[in-house]
Amino acid sequence: MTRIFNFSAGPAVLPEEVLHQAQDELLDWHSSGMSVMEMSHRGKEFIAIAEKAEADLRALMNIPANYKVLFLQDGASAQFAMVPMNLLRGKKSADYINTGEWSKKAIKEAKKFCGVNVAATAEPTNFTTAPPQKDWKLDPDAAYVHYTPNETIGGVEFSFVPQTGSVPLVADMSSTILSRPVDVTKFALIYAGAQKNIGPAGLTIVIVREDLLGQALPGTPSMFDYKIHADNGSMYNTPPTYAWYIAGLVFEMLLKKGGLKAMGEVNQHKAGKLYAYIDSTGGFYKNPVEKHSRSWMNVPFTLKDAALDEPFLKGTKAAGLVQLKGHRSVGGMRASIYNAMPEAGVDALIAYMRNFMKQQG
């Protein structure tokens, strides 16, 4: 068996030890005689798995007791609608920060439910910066402020948590959750699709402050109402049980490895190495993002001539590197280096890039 270095932006690489454990437990979980996939979500075995996963996530992120943790489906994209449906609470508009493709999608969806005030946009820089808070025009009457701490496609990440006073702060953390410590108390709601930095696709985590629940728009379908999910322990209907289980294995492993502080140090080091190499190539490779807004998780880069893209990609598979082609909207390359990408993968990528550049003379 050969494992390849997979730089996919999502679904993405999972920790090898977690996959091994899942394999060991596949046919018979803890002498239950069943696979987790076959268990009733209301049986005592799965309840134990579910509760441990939540407890471990709470420990990892230091989530206070007055926040609910929901294990939902439908991806982060459903949250683009669920956030306004649940958090408008009689208000007419919400503030959004536009830093790229995912922000734009969140804004487009919110406009179906409320007025959207784009309080800051990185569009004038072609989405290569996270706008500093001094440039934001927040509305004190906004229902909430929504931003995307890490833009997965553009590779733009906020190096600060915005201050929004008494206006609830909402974050789409899909591609940065668990990458470093975060002060949950600064947020009213955090959501993340699991397939970037948590586990398999099909699971979406929502962490929401309790006092915001119970005020969904009239007519909100039950499946889109946080309160209904919260009151039912995310088991109003059948949850994505297997993805929940794998996420739990990931949480357990991260705790064993020293938690998010340790992860943050590793991630900063891995990303720092790759950016330092890119910057050292005199423009042969280029990352367009302003230094203080560079993502630790997604590193887009272009080659000095787009005609080199194809030959560059051609050799990657043989070097044991896959999924480096950039997003269709930006071109070039993108290396996603989530928690589960070992440093050896970053080293192998840099070695390949160095070799390729040498071949070009």
Ligand SMILES: *Cc1c(COP(=O)(O)O)cnc(C)c1O
């Ligand atoms: C991937 C991604 C999404 C969309 O996630 P789905 O689970 O496919 O709906 C939304 N926001 C960000 C920041 C992402 O990286």
